[in-house]
Amino acid sequence: MLIEPLLEIRDVSKTFPQPRTLLEVLARQPKRTLHALRGVSLMLRPGETLGIVGESGCGKSTLGRCLAGLHTPEGGEILWRRQPLSDIRRADRSRRIQMVFQDPYSSLNPRMTIAQMLDEVLFVHAPSMSSAERRDRTDSLLQMVGLSPGLKNRLPHAFSGGQRQRISIARALALEPEVLVADEPVSALDVSVQAQIINLLESLREKLGISIIFIAHDLNVVRHISHRVAVMYLGQIVETAATETLFGNPQHPYTQALLSAIPVPDPDIRSLQVGVQGELPDPLSPPPGCGFSTRCPFVMDKCEKPIPEFFDSGGEHHVRCIRAHSSTFSVPA
Ligand SMILES: Nc1ncnc2c1ncn2[C@@H]1O[C@H](COP(=O)(O)OP(=O)(O)OP(=O)(O)O)[C@@H](O)[C@H]1O
Numbered sequence: 001m002l003i004e005p006l007l008e009i010r011d012v013s014k015t016f017p018q019p020r021t022l023l024e025v026l027a028r029q030p031k032r033t034l035h036a037l038r039g040v041s042l043m044l045r046p047g048e049t050l051g052i053v054g055e056s057g058c059g060k061s062t063l064g065r066c067l068a069g070l071h072t073p074e075g076g077e078i079l080w081r082r083q084p085l086s087d088i089r090r091a092d093r094s095r096r097i098q099m100v101f102q103d104p105y106s107s108l109n110p111r112m113t114i115a116q117m118l119d120e121v122l123f124v125h126a127p128s129m130s131s132a133e134r135r136d137r138t139d140s141l142l143q144m145v146g147l148s149p150g151l152k153n154r155l156p157h158a159f160s161g162g163q164r165q166r167i168s169i170a171r172a173l174a175l176e177p178e179v180l181v182a183d184e185p186v187s188a189l190d191v192s193v194q195a196q197i198i199n200l201l202e203s204l205r206e207k208l209g210i211s212i213i214f215i216a217h218d219l220n221v222v223r224h225i226s227h228r229v230a231v232m233y234l235g236q237i238v239e240t241a242a243t244e245t246l247f248g249n250p251q252h253p254y255t256q257a258l259l260s261a262i263p264v265p266d267p268d269i270r271s272l273q274v275g276v277q278g279e280l281p282d283p284l285s286p287p288p289g290c291g292f293s294t295r296c297p298f299v300m301d302k303c304e305k306p307i308p309e310f311f312d313s314g315g316e317h318h319v320r321c322i323r324a325h326s327s328t329f330s331v332p333a
């Protein structure tokens with residue numbers, strides 16, 4: 001039985017107008033637009049962890065921010081249990097979808113104790129709670145993330161990086177969200193601490209039944225925590241599949257290139273390796289067809305236009321590559 005999606009992202013686009021340099025203004029050059037998201041479609045089921053991977057600048061954070069309501073997409077729609085997210089009151093939306101950021105230090109107010117910070121969140125968003133209830137809730141939130149409530153009167157700088165990330169997670173959980181968008185939540189942490197935070201997120205997901213969108217560039221981390229993975233390239237999703245399918249049978253040349261960067265001992269897997277040639281195209285003028293066509297080792301004339309549709313290769317494995325549409329799809333030896 002298929003479970004109804006909690007979130008559905010349909011053809012979402014987001015651009016950022018670029019400020020012109022003085023020279024461009026004097027030369028009367030038109031304003032340029034950066035295409036950060038170019039028709040992103042995805043869905044998230046209740047209780048699942050969806051990993052999002054891709055090179056720096058491909059739009060991962062922009063997508064996360066659109067979901068959390070920090071950016072407004074210009075095109076497409078985001079549905080929450082089949083209802084447009086934009087129709088849901090702002091306060092309700094931020095209660096349901098919370099973000100955890102990469103750098104817990106800059107996202108915590110350095111002048112507020114942990115108790116004051118959590119109390120403020122509860123005071124603003126749950127006005128019916130008494131101060132005693134807020135105190136209890138603060139203690140239980142800290143326990144939930146593995147911190148002793150006895151530390152709550154300290155300022156953020158008194159904590160280690162891993163502890164600060166636990167505090168950010170406690171703050172994100174304060175309003176009992178249904179979705180956590182974790183944007184590179186362990187990238188700034190020591191490797192030994194990364195595993196602890198990943199395990200914490202995993203156990204919170206199980207215990208609280210929340211869904212997690214886990215954004216990262218570390219494929220091993222994503223593989224470990226995600227049920228499904230979406231690979232992004234230049235503002236588009238190029239492949240989505242269940243984690244083991246994606247890692248075991250990557251079909252998009254970009255996914256294959258990404259995976260080939262992880263050392264694998266298995267010679268069968270290594271034979272799939274393809275290299276990424278050239279530079280990431282300028283997001284101010286992306287290629288008109290497949291975004292990866294300028295670097296793809298298998299590029300053909302027809303890749304240059306139009307943007308390929310998603311191909312469902314079965315079992316919820318979707319690939320945006322015209323080679324996947326033809327029966328001749330295979331990786332040359
Ligand atoms: N507020 C903004 N104003 C202008 N351009 C932006 C803004 N936010 C993002 N961009 C641009 O949009 C594109 C996507 O950025 P985004 O931060 O979403 O990438 P990312 O995949 O999260 O990268 P990273 O792995 O480095 O965090 C980039 O070209 C970036 O420069």
Ligand SMILES: [Mg+2]
Pocket residue numbers: 060061062183
């Ligand atoms: Mg980012």
